[in-house]
Amino acid sequence: MEKIIEVNGIHKTYVKRKTKEKVTAVNDISFDVHRGEVLGLLGPNGAGKTSTIKMICGLLQSDQGSILINGLDIQKKRLKALRHISAVLEGNRNLYWRLTVRENLEYFAGNRGLSRKEVHAQVDKLLGQFHLKEKENELVNGLSRGMQQKLAIAVALLANTDVILLDEPTLGLDVEISYELREILKTVVKEEDRTIIISSHDMPVVQELCDRTIIINKGTVVVDENVENSLRFFETRAYSIKLGEPLSREQEKRLFRKFPLCNYKKQQKQTIVEVNLDRSEDIYELIDIFKEVETIIDSIDRTSIDFEQVFMQIVKGESIYEMA
Amino acid sequence: MRWLNLLKANFRKEYIEMKRYFPNTLALLVTFYIIFLAAFFGIVFIGDPASFEANVQYSIVSVVFWSLTMLTMNFIGFSVVTEAMRGTLEQLYMSPMGVWKIMLTRIIGQFALQSILMIILLFAAMGTSGQWLNLNPMTTIPIILITMVSMVGVSFMIAGLAIIVKQIQAFLQIFQFVLMGLVFIPLSVAPILAFAPFVKGVNLVRTVMIENLTLSEIAFSDVTILLLNSFIYFILGLIVFHRCEKIAMKKGLLGQY
Numbered sequence: 001m002e003k004i005i006e007v008n009g010i011h012k013t014y015v016k017r018k019t020k021e022k023v024t025a026v027n028d029i030s031f032d033v034h035r036g037e038v039l040g041l042l043g044p045n046g047a048g049k050t051s052t053i054k055m056i057c058g059l060l061q062s063d064q065g066s067i068l069i070n071g072l073d074i075q076k077k078r079l080k081a082l083r084h085i086s087a088v089l090e091g092n093r094n095l096y097w098r099l100t101v102r103e104n105l106e107y108f109a110g111n112r113g114l115s116r117k118e119v120h121a122q123v124d125k126l127l128g129q130f131h132l133k134e135k136e137n138e139l140v141n142g143l144s145r146g147m148q149q150k151l152a153i154a155v156a157l158l159a160n161t162d163v164i165l166l167d168e169p170t171l172g173l174d175v176e177i178s179y180e181l182r183e184i185l186k187t188v189v190k191e192e193d194r195t196i197i198i199s200s201h202d203m204p205v206v207q208e209l210c211d212r213t214i215i216i217n218k219g220t221v222v223v224d225e226n227v228e229n230s231l232r233f234f235e236t237r238a239y240s241i242k243l244g245e246p247l248s249r250e251q252e253k254r255l256f257r258k259f260p261l262c263n264y265k266k267q268q269k270q271t272i273v274e275v276n277l278d279r280s281e282d283i284y285e286l287i288d289i290f291k292e293v294e295t296i297i298d299s300i301d302r303t304s305i306d307f308e309q310v311f312m313q314i315v316k317g318e319s320i321y322e323m324a
Numbered sequence: 325m326r327w328l329n330l331l332k333a334n335f336r337k338e339y340i341e342m343k344r345y346f347p348n349t350l351a352l353l354v355t356f357y358i359i360f361l362a363a364f365f366g367i368v369f370i371g372d373p374a375s376f377e378a379n380v381q382y383s384i385v386s387v388v389f390w391s392l393t394m395l396t397m398n399f400i401g402f403s404v405v406t407e408a409m410r411g412t413l414e415q416l417y418m419s420p421m422g423v424w425k426i427m428l429t430r431i432i433g434q435f436a437l438q439s440i441l442m443i444i445l446l447f448a449a450m451g452t453s454g455q456w457l458n459l460n461p462m463t464t465i466p467i468i469l470i471t472m473v474s475m476v477g478v479s480f481m482i483a484g485l486a487i488i489v490k491q492i493q494a495f496l497q498i499f500q501f502v503l504m505g506l507v508f509i510p511l512s513v514a515p516i517l518a519f520a521p522f523v524k525g526v527n528l529v530r531t532v533m534i535e536n537l538t539l540s541e542i543a544f545s546d547v548t549i550l551l552l553n554s555f556i557y558f559i560l561g562l563i564v565f566h567r568c569e570k571i572a573m574k575k576g577l578l579g580q581y
Contacts (some may be wrong), residue, residue: 059414089579093412
C-alpha cells in the first residue's frame with residue numbers, strides 16, 4: 001500500500017519558561033501511515049500525542065527528523081503539503097461562533113482558495129450527512145456542543161484532503177451524540193478512501209474505527225499494532241477465577257501486592273477474581289496464592305477484554321508488550 | 325483565482341461580522357465623532373480666531389485619518405489575539421494559502437468597510453463644523469491607497485508580536501496615542517517623521533484637501549518618498565511576521581493564549 005505519511009525519527013524538546021529546564025515531549029518517533037488507513041494515536045496525557053499531531057500538521061517544528069505528507073516535507077514545503085491534510089484540533093473551538101453553520105463551511109472552504117460555487121454541492125452533502133441541514137442558518141453560538149463538534153468535523157472533510165486528523169473527536173460529548181458521531185465517521189471511513197488519524201481517549205471509538213493503533217508513552221512509541229492483534233494478545237491473558245470461599249486477609253494482601261490492577265469481588269455465595277496477567281507464567285503465582293490455604297477453585301475462565309483494558313495494560317507495562 | 329476566492333471569503337466574513345456586531349460598529353463611529361467634537365470645541369473656545377478655519381480643517385482630516393490608521397494598523401494584531409482566544413488560529417494555519425495572505429485579504433476587506441465609516445465620519449465632521457474640504461477623490465484615493473500599504477506593513481509587525489506574546493492589548497492601547505501623535509504632528513514641525521510609516525501620506529492628503537491640489541501639482545519627490553516608504557514598511561512587515569511565525573512554530577506558541 002502507498003505511504004501517505006512518513007514520520008522519520010522526530011524529536012521535540014521544550015524549554016520551560018520559568019526554570020529553563022528542558023523537557024523532551026517526543027523522542028525519536030517513527031511510523032508510516034498508508035493511504036486509506038484509519039490510525040489511532042493513543043497515549044496518556046502528556047505522552048507526546050499532541051506534539052506529534054501538531055508536527056504532522058506543520059504547526060510545530062521538530063528539532064530533528066522529518067515528516068513527509070504525500071512525499072512533501074511538511075517543514076520545507078509546508079503550504080504545498082497542507083493541500084493534502086486537514087484537521088480538527090480543538091473541536092468546537094475551531095469554529096466561528098458568530099457565523100452560521102453554512103457560513104462556517106463556506107468560509108473555511110474560501111480560506112483554502114475554493115469558491116462558494118465549487119463547494120456548494122459538497123456543503124449540501126455534508127449538511128445532510130451530519131444531520132445539520134435544519135440548522136444551516138443558525139449561529140454556531142446557539143448550537144449544542146455535539147452539533148458544534150459535528151460541524152468542526154464536517155469542515156475538515158469539506159476540503160477533500162487525502163488525510164484528516166481528528167484530535168479527540170468525541171471529547172465532552174454525551175453518549176448519544178458520541179454514538180452518532182461514531183456512526184457518521186464509520187460511514188466516512190467506509191464510503192470515502194481517506195486516511196484518518198484519530199487521537200482519542202474514547203476507546204470504543206478507537207476499537208470500532210481504527211485499523212491500527214500507535215500508543216505513545218513518555219515521548220516514544222510503545223506499540224504499533226493492528227487493533228485485532230492487540231486485543232487477541234491481551235485476551236489470552238485475561239482470566240476470571242471463581243472461588244468457593246473468600247480469601248484470607250493474608251491472601252488478599254498477597255494478591256494485591258502481586259496484581260494491583262486485579263478485580264476482587266466478594267459475593268454471598270461466590271468470590272470472583274478478575275485479573276490480566278503480564279506474563280502467561282504469572283498464572284502459577286496466582287494459583288500459589290489460592291493454594292496457600294487450599295482455597296476451593298470452582299472455575300478458571302478466559303475473559304473477553306476491550307481496548308480500554310488493553311490500553312491500560314500497555315501504558316502500565318509497556319516493556320512487556322514490547323518484548324512480546 | 326484562489327487569491328480571489330480567498331479575498332471574497334474574507335471580505336464576506338468581515339462584512340457579516342460587522343453587521344452582526346452592528347452596535348459595536350456604531351459605538352466606534354460615535355466615539356470618533358465625539359473625539360472630533362472635543363477637538364472642534366477646543367478650537368472654538370480657546371483657539372486663535374484668525375486661524376479658525378485652517379485649524380478646524382486640519383483637525384477634521386487628522387481625526388478621520390487617526391481613526392483609519394488606528395483601525396487598520398491594530399487590525400491584524402487584534403485579529404491574531406482574537407483568533408488565538410477563540411481557538412481558530414491554528415485552524416487558519418492549516419490553510420494551504422498561508423496566514424499572511426488570509427490576513428492581507430481580511431485587512432483589505434476591513435479597509436473597504438472602514439472607509440465607508442470614515443466617509444460618514446468625514447461628512448458628519450464637515451457638516452458640524454460648516455467647513456467643507458476639497459475631497460478631490462482622483463488625487464486623495466491613490467495617495468490613501470499607497471499610504472495604506474505602509475499601514476498594512478506595520479500591522480503585520482504588530483501581528484508577528486501578537487503571535488509570540490499574545491497579550492498585547494495594553495501595548496495596542498498605548499500605541500493609539502503614538503499614532504495620534506504621528507497623525508497630528510505636521511511634517512513641517514518634524515521633517516524626520518517622513519521616515520515613519522504613513523506620516524508622509526497623511527500629510528499629503530491633508531495638503532491636498534486643504535489647499536485643493538491635483539495629483540500633477542504634487543512634487544515628484546513627495547510621491548517617490550511615499551512609494552518607497554510604503555514599499556519598505558510592507559516588506560519589513562512581512563519579514564517580521566514570517567520570522568515571528570517561525571519562532572512560534574519552533575517554540576510551540578501558535579495554540580497558546
